[in-house]
Amino acid sequence: MNHSRENMILIVDDAKENIDILFQALVDDYELSVAVDGESALEYVSTNPPDLILLDIMMPGMDGFEVCRRLKKDPETSAIPVIFLSAMNELESKTAGFESGAVDYVTKPFEILEVKARVKTHLDLRNALKTINQYNKQLEEIVERRTKELIRTERQAAFSLLIQGIVHNLKNPLSGIIGSSQLILKYGNILKSMLLDIPEDVKNKEIKYIEGIIKFSEMVHGSGTQMNEMINSMMSKSRSDKSDKIEMVYLNDILKQEVEFLNADQLFKHKITKHININEQLPKIKLVPSEIAQVFQNLVRNAIHALWNHPKPSITIGSGTYDKGVWFSVEDNGPGIPKNILSVIFDPFFTTKPKASEEKNSNEPVGTGLGLYSCLEIIKTYNGKIDVNTTVGKGTTFIVYLPQQQ
Numbered sequence: 001m002n003h004s005r006e007n008m009i010l011i012v013d014d015a016k017e018n019i020d021i022l023f024q025a026l027v028d029d030y031e032l033s034v035a036v037d038g039e040s041a042l043e044y045v046s047t048n049p050p051d052l053i054l055l056d057i058m059m060p061g062m063d064g065f066e067v068c069r070r071l072k073k074d075p076e077t078s079a080i081p082v083i084f085l086s087a088m089n090e091l092e093s094k095t096a097g098f099e100s101g102a103v104d105y106v107t108k109p110f111e112i113l114e115v116k117a118r119v120k121t122h123l124d125l126r127n128a129l130k131t132i133n134q135y136n137k138q139l140e141e142i143v144e145r146r147t148k149e150l151i152r153t154e155r156q157a158a159f160s161l162l163i164q165g166i167v168h169n170l171k172n173p174l175s176g177i178i179g180s181s182q183l184i185l186k187y188g189n190i191l192k193s194m195l196l197d198i199p200e201d202v203k204n205k206e207i208k209y210i211e212g213i214i215k216f217s218e219m220v221h222g223s224g225t226q227m228n229e230m231i232n233s234m235m236s237k238s239r240s241d242k243s244d245k246i247e248m249v250y251l252n253d254i255l256k257q258e259v260e261f262l263n264a265d266q267l268f269k270h271k272i273t274k275h276i277n278i279n280e281q282l283p284k285i286k287l288v289p290s291e292i293a294q295v296f297q298n299l300v301r302n303a304i305h306a307l308w309n310h311p312k313p314s315i316t317i318g319s320g321t322y323d324k325g326v327w328f329s330v331e332d333n334g335p336g337i338p339k340n341i342l343s344v345i346f347d348p349f350f351t352t353k354p355k356a357s358e359e360k361n362s363n364e365p366v367g368t369g370l371g372l373y374s375c376l377e378i379i380k381t382y383n384g385k386i387d388v389n390t391t392v393g394k395g396t397t398f399i400v401y402l403p404q405q406q
C-alpha cells in the first residue's frame with residue numbers, strides 16, 4: 001500500500017480532530033508531518049520542504065491565506081502545491097484561496113475518499129513536473145556543453161585560417177631575402193676572385209660590385225624587418241588569445257591589432273577599402289582582450305563575407321564614447337539584412353551561408369551560424385549590447401556598446 005511513501009505531506013491545522021481525520025486517511029500512503037499554526041508551518045517548510053501541503057484557512061495568528069502567499073513568494077517553496085481545508089460555508093474564501101496561490105481545496109467535514117483523490121492527483125502532477133524539470137535541466141546542460149564545444153571549434157578554425165593567411169603573407173618578404181642573398185653570394189664570389197689580382201683598370205668595377213652588395217644587404221635587412229614585424233604581431237596575438245584575464249586596456253589598441261591581423265585575409269587586405277574612424281581619446285576600459293577581439297573579428301569577417309562579389313567593397317571601423325562607456329562599430333556597404341531574417345541572425349546556427357561540408361562555388365564564404373550568437377553571449381557578460389542598423393542594398397552597421405564596469 002505504501003508505494004508513494006517517498007512523498008511527504010505537511011498538514012497544517014489548529015484543530016486536533018481535523019488532524020486526526022487527515023492523518024488516518026493518509027498515513028498508509030504517505031510520510032506525514034503536522035504543524036498547528038502558520039508560523040511553525042513556514043519554519044518547518046524552510047528546513048524540510050514537503051511535496052504537498054494541506055493548509056487550514058482559519059487559524060489563530062497567521063491565517064492560511066498569508067501562509068500560502070508567503071510560500072508562493074519564495075522561489076524555494078513556490079512550487080509546492082497547497083490544498084486549502086475550508087468549511088462548507090466559506091465559499092468566498094475559496095476564491096481568495098486560489099488567488100493566494102492554492103491549487104485546490106477540500107471542504108470540511110472531510111470526505112475521506114475525496115481528500116485521498118485530490119491529494120493523489122496533485123502529487124502525481126507535482127511528480128510529473130519534477131521529472132520534466134529534471135529532463136529539461138539535463139537537456140539544457142547538454143545543449144550548453146555542445147554549444148560551447150562548437151564555439152571553441154569555430155574559434156580554432158578562424159585562428160588557423162588566419163595563421164594560413166600570415167604564412168602566405170610571409171612568402172613575399174621571404175622570397176626577397178632568398179633572392180637578394182643569392183645575389184650577394186654571387187657578387188661576393190666575383191669579388192673574391194678579383195682580390196687575387198687587382199689591376200688599376202678594374203677598380204671602378206670593384207666599386208660597382210661593392211655598391212651592389214650594400215644595396216642588396218639593405219634589401220635583406222628591409223625584408224627581414226618586415227618579417228619580424230609580422231611575427232611579432234602574430235606572437236602578441238597568440239599571447240592575447242591565450243590570456244583570459246580581465247585587464248584595463250585601450251579598446252582602440254585591440255581594434256588596431258585585429259585590423260593588422262585581418263590583413264592576412266587577401267580580400268580584406270587588397271580589395272576592400274578600409275576607413276578607420278576611431279576616437280583616439282577613448283578612456284581605458286576593463287575587459288578580456290581576447291574576447292573583445294573575437295567579437296570584433298566575427299563582425300569584420302561577416303562584413304567581408306557580405307562584400308564577397310561586391311564591385312566596390314568598403315568597410316568602416318569606428319569607435320567612440322557614450323554615457324555609460326565605450327562603443328565600436330563595423331560598417332559595410334554590402335547587401336544589407338532583409339527584414340524577415342533580422343530577428344533571427346543572433347540565434348545559434350542561423351546562417352544564410354552554405355556549411356563548409358556542403359557543395360558551393362569555389363570561394364563562396366561558409367558559415368556555421370554561431371558567429372553572432374557567440375558575440376552576443378560575450379557582450380552579455382559585459383552587460384553591453386549590440387545594435388544593428390541595416391538597409392537592404394545599402395549596407396549594414398553593427399555597433400557594440402561596452403559599459404564601464406564598476
Ligand SMILES: Nc1ncnc2c1ncn2[C@@H]1O[C@H](COP(=O)(O)OP(=O)(O)OP(=O)(O)O)[C@@H](O)[C@H]1O
Binds near residue numbers: 306336366372
Ligand atoms: N554584415 C552583414 N551583412 C549582411 N548579412 C549579415 C551580416 N552579418 C551577419 N549577416 C547575416 O547573419 C547571418 C548570421 O551571422 P553569423 O555570424 O551568426 O553566422 P555566419 O556568419 O553565417 O556563420 P559563422 O558561424 O561562420 O559566423 C549570416 O549568415 C548573414 O545572413
Ligand SMILES: [Mg+2]
Binds near residue numbers: 370
Ligand atoms: Mg559570421
